[in-house]
Amino acid sequence: xxxxxxxxxxxxxxxxxxxxxxxxxxxxxxxxxxxxxxxxxxxxxxxxxxxxxxxxxxxxxxxxxxxxxxxxxxxxxxxxxxxxxxxxxxxxxxxxxxxxxxxxxxxxxxxxxxxxxxxxxxxxxxxxxxxxxxxxxxxxxxxxxxxxxxxxxxxxxxxxxxxxxxxxxxxxxxxxxxxxxxxxxxxxxxxxxxxxxxxxxxxxxxxxxxxxxxxxxxxxxxxxxxxxxxxxxxxxxxxxxxxxxxxxxxxxxxxxxxxxxxxxxxxxxxxxxxxxxxxxxxxxxxxxxxxxxxxxxxxxxxxxxxxxxxxxxxxxxxxxxxxxxxxxxxxxxxxxxxxxxxxxxxxxxxxxxxxxxxxxxxxxxxxxxxxxxxxxxxxxxxxxxxxxxxxxxxxxxxxxxxxxxxxxxxxxxxxxxxxxxxxxxxxxxxxxxxxxxx
Amino acid sequence: xxxxxxxxxxxxxxxxxxxxxxxxxxxxxxxxxxxxxxxxxxxxxxxxxxxxxxxxxxxxxxxxxxxxxxxxxxxxxxxxxxxxxxxxxxxxxxxxxxxxxxxxxxxxxxxxxxxxxxxxxxxxxxxxxxxxxxxxxxxxxxxxxxxxxxxxxxxxxxxxxxxxxxxxxxxxxxxxxxxxxxxxxxxxxxxxxxxxxxxxxxxxxxxxxxxxxxxxxxxxxxxxxxxxxxxxxxxxxxxxxxxxxxxxxxxxxxxxxxxxxxxxxxxxxxxxxxxxxxxxxxxxxxxxxxxxxxxxxxxxxxxxxxxxxxxxxxxxxxxxxxxxxxxxxxxxxxxxxxxxxxxxxxxxxxxxxxxxxxxxxxxxxxxxxxxxxxxxxxxxxxxxxxxxxxxxxxxxxxxxxxxxxxxxxxxxxxxxxxxxxxxxxxxxxxxxxxxxxx
Numbered sequence: 037x038x039x040x041x042x043x044x045x046x047x048x049x050x051x052x053x054x055x056x057x058x059x060x061x062x063x064x065x066x067x068x069x070x071x072x073x074x075x076x077x078x079x080x081x082x083x084x085x086x087x088x089x090x091x092x093x094x095x096x097x098x099x100x101x102x103x104x105x106x107x108x109x110x111x112x113x114x115x116x117x118x119x120x121x122x123x124x125x126x127x128x129x130x131x132x133x134x135x136x137x138x139x140x141x142x143x144x145x146x147x148x149x150x151x152x153x154x155x156x157x158x159x160x161x162x163x164x165x166x167x168x169x170x171x172x173x174x175x176x177x178x179x180x181x182x183x184x185x186x187x188x189x190x191x192x193x194x195x196x197x198x199x200x201x202x203x204x205x206x207x208x209x210x211x212x213x214x215x216x217x218x219x220x221x222x223x224x225x226x227x228x229x230x231x232x233x234x235x236x237x238x239x240x241x242x243x244x245x246x247x248x249x250x251x252x253x254x255x256x257x258x259x260x261x262x263x264x265x266x267x268x269x270x271x272x273x274x275x276x277x278x279x280x281x282x283x284x285x286x287x288x289x290x291x292x293x294x295x296x297x298x299x300x301x302x303x304x305x306x307x308x309x310x311x312x313x314x315x316x317x318x319x320x321x322x323x324x325x326x327x328x329x330x331x332x333x334x335x336x337x338x339x340x341x342x343x344x345x346x347x348x349x350x351x352x353x354x355x356x357x358x359x360x361x362x363x364x365x366x367x368x369x370x371x372x373x374x375x376x377x378x379x380x381x382x383x384x385x386x387x388x389x390x391x392x393x394x395x396x397x398x399x400x401x402x403x404x405x406x407x408x409x410x411x412x413x414x415x416x417x418x419x420x421x422x423x424x425x426x427x428x429x430x431x432x433x434x435x436x437x438x439x440x441x442x443x444x445x446x447x448x449x450x451x452x453x454x455x456x457x458x459x460x461x462x463x464x465x466x467x468x469x470x471x472x473x474x
Numbered sequence: 475x476x477x478x479x480x481x482x483x484x485x486x487x488x489x490x491x492x493x494x495x496x497x498x499x500x501x502x503x504x505x506x507x508x509x510x511x512x513x514x515x516x517x518x519x520x521x522x523x524x525x526x527x528x529x530x531x532x533x534x535x536x537x538x539x540x541x542x543x544x545x546x547x548x549x550x551x552x553x554x555x556x557x558x559x560x561x562x563x564x565x566x567x568x569x570x571x572x573x574x575x576x577x578x579x580x581x582x583x584x585x586x587x588x589x590x591x592x593x594x595x596x597x598x599x600x601x602x603x604x605x606x607x608x609x610x611x612x613x614x615x616x617x618x619x620x621x622x623x624x625x626x627x628x629x630x631x632x633x634x635x636x637x638x639x640x641x642x643x644x645x646x647x648x649x650x651x652x653x654x655x656x657x658x659x660x661x662x663x664x665x666x667x668x669x670x671x672x673x674x675x676x677x678x679x680x681x682x683x684x685x686x687x688x689x690x691x692x693x694x695x696x697x698x699x700x701x702x703x704x705x706x707x708x709x710x711x712x713x714x715x716x717x718x719x720x721x722x723x724x725x726x727x728x729x730x731x732x733x734x735x736x737x738x739x740x741x742x743x744x745x746x747x748x749x750x751x752x753x754x755x756x757x758x759x760x761x762x763x764x765x766x767x768x769x770x771x772x773x774x775x776x777x778x779x780x781x782x783x784x785x786x787x788x789x790x791x792x793x794x795x796x797x798x799x800x801x802x803x804x805x806x807x808x809x810x811x812x813x814x815x816x817x818x819x820x821x822x823x824x825x826x827x828x829x830x831x832x833x834x835x836x837x838x839x840x841x842x843x844x845x846x847x848x849x850x851x852x853x854x855x856x857x858x859x860x861x862x863x864x865x866x867x868x869x870x871x872x873x874x875x876x877x878x879x880x881x882x883x884x885x886x887x888x889x890x891x892x893x894x895x896x897x898x899x900x901x902x903x904x905x906x907x908x909x910x911x912x
Contacts, residue, residue, distance in 0.1 A: 038550040040574065044542045045567060056540055060552050060829040070825055074538070077515060087876055088537045089557060089869075090564040095535035096556035096765065096822055099527045100512070102494055104482045112476040114498050118534035119527060120816055121769060126528040129483060136478065155740050155747065186900055205743040213746075225870055229896065232861050258736045259857035265749035265787075298696045302593050305643040307779060308651075309593065311703035315775035322771055327534065331559060332770075333760055337753035340778030341745060341787040349703075349779040376899075378558055380877055384534055387508055391498040419697035423670050431527075432663055438525055439818055458667065461814075462624055 045090055053093050084381065100327065100384055102391065103128035107140030108406050115407055116388035117323035122431030124319045127414035128407060134417075138277040141409065143402035149195065149268035150371055152227040154212035154235040154260045160253030162201065165210070168248050169199040172241045176212075179237045180230050187226055192217040194230060208254075212238065215268075220397040222330060222373030224262055231260035264334040265341050266369045273405035274365035275413065279357060293362045295420035296355055300364075303351035310350050313412065314343055317352055317366070320411030324404045328392070329378030329385035338369045353412050366409055370401045429459045436464045446471055483528055491531050522819065538765065538822055540829065541566035545578030546844050553845055554826035555761035560869030562757045565852035566845060572855075576715040579847065581840035587633065587706035588809055590665040592650035592673040592698045598691030600639065603648070606686050607637040610679045614650075617675045618668045625664055630655040632668060646692075650676065653706075658835040660768060660811030662700055669698035702772040703779050704807045711843035712803035713851065717795060731800045733858035734793050738802075741789035748788050751850065752781055755790055755804070758849030762842045766830070767816030767823035776807045791850050804847055808839045867897045874902050884909055 038059055044052065057067035071094040076082040086092040103125050104114040115132075117125050135141060158165055176197055184193045195215040202209040212234060216227050235257045242248055242255050249255055283289035303313035318336060325332045343352050353366040374397050378385050389395065392403060433454055437447050450467055457463065476497055482490065495505035509532040514520040524530040541563050542552040553570075555563050573579060596603055614635055622631045633653040640647040650672060654665050673695045680686055680693050687693055721727035741751035756777070760770045781790050791804040812835050816823050827833065830841060871892055875885050888905055895901065 038552065040550065041542045041552075045564065052540070055542075056552060056829060060831075061825070062828070067825065067828075070821060071538075073516065073519065074514070074822060076512070076535075078511065081511065084876065085535045085537060087872060089539055089560050089562065091539040091541065091567070092537040093540060094538045094822065095533070096538040097514075097523045097533035097820075098536060099523060099530040100509075100532045100534040101527055101529040102490070102531060103529065104479045104493075112478065114476065114479075114494060120764075120767070120820075121771075122527050124527065126483065129529070151746060153744075153746060155737075155744075157736060183896065183898065186898070202744065206739055209740060209743070211744070225867070225897075228861075229898070256733075256736075258733060258740060259854075260861065261747075261750060261857060263746040263750050264753045265746045295694075295696060298595060298694075299593075301644055302647060302696060305647070306593075306640065306649075308589060308591060308701040308703045309699075311775045311779045312699060312701050315702050315771050318771045318775065326558075329558070333559075333753050333756045333774075336771075336774040337749045337756065337778060340775060341749045341782065344779065344782030344787050347785045349782050381873055382535075382558075383508055384512060384532065387499070387505065390500070390505075391494060393498075416697075419699060423666075423698065429663070434525060435819055438522065458621065460621065460624070460663075460667070 049086065049093070052091060056093065081383070084383070088378070088381070098326065101125045103132060103407075105129065105132040105136050106403075106406060106410070107132070107136050108143055108402060110140065113393070113403060114391060115324060115403060116327040116391050117407070118326040119319065119323035121319060122435065124323055124411065126431070127418075128320055128410050131410035131414040131417075134413075135275050135410070138275070138281055141273055141275055141406045143271060143273045143405060145398045145401055146270040146272055146367065147268040148217060148398065149266065150216040150218050150223055150227060150262070151266055152214045152216065152231045152260070152262040154214070154231055154238065155258045156210055156212075156235070157208040157254065157256045157258060158210055159208045160248060160251075160255070164248050166199060168242060168245050172238060173197060175241065176234045176237055180233045183226070183229050183233060187218065187221075190219045192219040192221075192223075197234065218373075220374045221376045222371060222397075224331075225376075227262040228260070231262065235260040264338045264371070266338055266371045267342060267345065269369050269371050270367050271370050271401040271405045272365065272367045273402065273409040274363065275409065276361055276363040279360055279362050282362060292421070293357055296362070296364070296416055297357060299416045299420050300351055300353055300355040303353075305350075307349040310343065314340065314352050316415040317408040317412045320407035320409075321404055324407045325372075327385070327388040328372075328374070328400060329382050329388075330372050335370060335372075338371065342369050353409065364409070364413060366405070366412075368405060368408065370404055372397050372400050372404065374400050429454070433459050433464060436461065437468065440465060440468055442468055487524065487531070490529060494531065519821070522821070526816070526819070536764065539563045541570060541845075543567065543574050544570040544841075544844060544848070545574050546581055546840060548578065551831070551841060552829055553762060553841060554765040554829050555845070556764040557757065557761035559757060560873065562761055562849065564869070565856075566758055566848050569848035569852040569855075572851075573713050573848070576713070576719055579711055579713055579844045581709060581711045581843060583836045583839055584708040584710055584805065585706040586655060586836065587704065588654040588656050588661055588665060588700070589704055590652045590654065590669045590698070590700040592652070592669055592676065593696045594648055594650075594673075595646040595692065595694045595696060596648055597646045598686060598689075598693070602686050604637060606680060606683050610676060611635060613679065614672045614675055618671045621664070621667050621671060625656065625659075628657045630657040630659075630661075635672065656811075658812045659814045660809060660835075662769075663814075665700040666698070669700065673698040702776045702809070704776055704809045705780060705783065707807050707809050708805050709808050709839040709843045710803065710805045711840065711847040712801065713847065714799055714801040717798055717800050720800060730859070731795055734800070734802070734854055735795060737854045737858050738789055738791060738793040741791075743788075745787040748781065752778065752790050754853040755846040755850045758845035758847075759842055762845045763810075765823070765826040766810075766812070766838060767820050767826075768810050773808060773810075776809065780807050791847065802847070802851060804843070804850070806843055806846065808842055810835050810838050810842065812838050867892070871897050871902060874899065875906065878903060878906055880906055
């Protein structure tokens with residue numbers, strides 16, 4: 037039975053590992069050996085990774101891969117991806133290849149506005165509050181200038197601060213809704229630092245303002261924090277071609293286009309389907325987000341909330357056939373950075389950005405959106421033609437065989453054997469045993 | 475300028491690396507050296523990780539850490555986390571410690587139903603379709619029995635298959651809505667295999683059914699696929715204590731409780747806030763999802779869609795004060811596995827599951843939900859008291875200093891120095907230079 041541990045975070049890394057190995061696992065020596073096996077040989081490199089977070093014991097490996105042949109706005113990219121799910125990189129590569137000779141991907145950044153809010157409660161006079169806000173607004177900009185100085189030099193800063201009355205939703209609830217341009221930084225620390233200064237100034241000046249809080253009115257700052265919901269930080273990605281270019285066989289091409297439209301339309305009206313449809317998009321997006329050192333939880337939250345913005349959770353991608361042209365596209369919110377944070381700390385993130393030709397944040401938005409659109413195209417294409425299991429199953433089969441200790445030759449033979457058979461644990465084990473008994 | 479590459483997926487790993495190094499980076503030798511630096515020394519271990527996905531070049535390190543002292547239903551856990559964001563593990567550990575002597579976390583699994591659907595279009599007679607479905611339903615179960623056999627032995631299987639008329643949303647659109655119990659498996663492959671068999675049988679029998687398709691009616695299976703939206707696969711996690719137990723100072727305790735309620739209420743009515751509020755929950759959830767080899771895109775999509783189920787994207791957590799007791803809780807959908815997939819392939823995933831005392835899928839649901847609730851509690855606690863930047867900034871400062879090449883002693887001195895000062899790139903660089911010039 038595990039016991040309480042005091043001061044764990046102050047333990048040395050060795051002592052942390054000792055404690056976990058001894059108290060949480062049955063074979064302490066084996067646990068220590070395993071955790072250390074995943075350390076980098078180079079202690080300096082290892083230290084970099086240890087310091088990213090607290091209580092680090094080892095490195096969790098995610099495969100770092102690359103999907104080549106993405107043509108985006110006439111420029112070619114090989115896109116780095118870090119992801120554990122089989123078929124994601126294969127699907128991305130296939131979709132890239134498919135569109136390579138059909139015009140490639142077209143992308144546009146439709147906005148880069150970041151958002152942060154000071155949330156506060158006020159039970160006094162609304163007109164007095166608005167008047168006070170108008171008076172104090174220039175000072176809110178002024179007192180944040182030490183923080184915004186270097187961002188302003190790079191072309192960013194606070195764009196606006198607006199007082200919003202939300203008392204109809206929650207009594208006494210108001211916001212200072214602030215918008216930001218953070219150029220190539222994701223900007224979380226910058227935005228939060230600005231907001232905390234804005235709220236300090238706002239509160240301090242409110243306390244001094246005649247007629248605002250003089251009769252026992254209450255003003256309470258609840259919190260000041262950036263929002264990961266960025267509906268004005270939007271990128272659009274699109275592919276299109278003539279319907280007959282979708283397949284060498286004209287009948288197949290038109291049937292395929294029609295089924296793609298049906299699949300997208302279903303994901304538009306049916307949340308059960310929309311969730312998995314969009315999950316597939318995120319397979320591509322998160323793989324690039326991780327490889328480029330961005331925050332996938334932030335991106336996930338913003339995109340899924342955007343998918344529900346019309347009241348029903350719905351498909352992020354759209355498809356149409358118009359004048360004989362098949363078009364497939366999406367517009368999604370993406371707040372990304374290519375400077376700051378992990379981008380300058382994680383050696384493989386630096387490499388990923390180099391592989392992408394050192395993109396600006398706006399360029400990275402476009403690349404990430406393409407990875408998502410490509411993934412969705414590949415998934416729908418499988419779904420409406422061969423079914424999802426065919427592609428998945430080959431990788432799944434290889435993983436199962438590895439786990440069962442099959443060698444390369446056995447793997448190759450069994451991949452052929454299972455081409456038209458049901459892959460499940462029992463069948464694979466039986467087939468392997470039969471092969472090994474030969 | 476990058477060129478198109480043919481047959482990349484068939485290249486050996488060395489050749490893939492060569493191609494990327496030469497074509498996408500400025501110093502090919504340095505790129506090769508870096509990618510190989512992240513390989514595991516042990517070629518067998520490396521091969522395991524290479525095979526997870528396609529085109530693997532190296533291992534992307536995520537810190538693998540642990541947050542101790544979680545008391546869940548009276549049992550203690552140290553929770554493994556794989557995450558790149560600083561403060562997540564620290565926040566988890568703090569929240570665990572806070573609740574340790576206040577009764578700990580209480581959890582309940584409210585359901586474990588998984589979902590999959592066969593989506594099809596049919597433009598014929600509705601009554602005939604329903605009649606056909608009732609007739610063919612036993613056969614749908616029967617023809618999947620080779621697939622469900624071993625799952626049935628473990629207590630799972632297909633629970634029901636229902637025909638749903640969705641033609642009001644989209645003309646001619648129907649579903650076979652299937653529900654599953656997959657016990658300790660996440661079950662994606664199992665569900666998809668079942669669905670593909672169900673759709674095959676359904677379509678084949680429909681073609682033979684008199685009066686269904688005899689007058690030129692069309693029946694088209696569009697796709698068969700599991701859903702990551704699992705509103706009946708739900709876990710509840712909760713903490714509670716007397717308001718006065720929240721702080722040694724009674725006034726502070728009651729003020730804190732009130733502000734926590736305000737913060738949650740704001741996240742309930744304001745999507746801009748809800749997105750980041752829930753993003754914080756996902757910081758804790760995804761860290762455990764990754765460490766235990768589950769699919770974070772699936773979990774993210776299902777949870778965020780659930781957060782929008784009432785038409786407005788809203789807070790996943792709830793808080794109340796009732797009869798002097800502060801209660802903080804959430805109910806979230808979580809479809810997880812502790813067998814199959816990465817859980818048996820990734821050595822650190824196996825270790826993570828051992829550290830968690832080999833949980834069943836239901837136990838893992840509870841642990842993951844607690845990690846999410848703890849993270850949200852810690853984030854709100856910072857937000858409504860000191861502000862989010864104080865905690866974040868210490869880790870951020872350490873990362874910046876590492877990047878600037880500061881040694882341990884310089885780091886220690888500057889952490890003290892910046893305790894009450896604004897942390898930004900310019901200030902930190904200046905302070906470090908001043909210290910080094912001494």
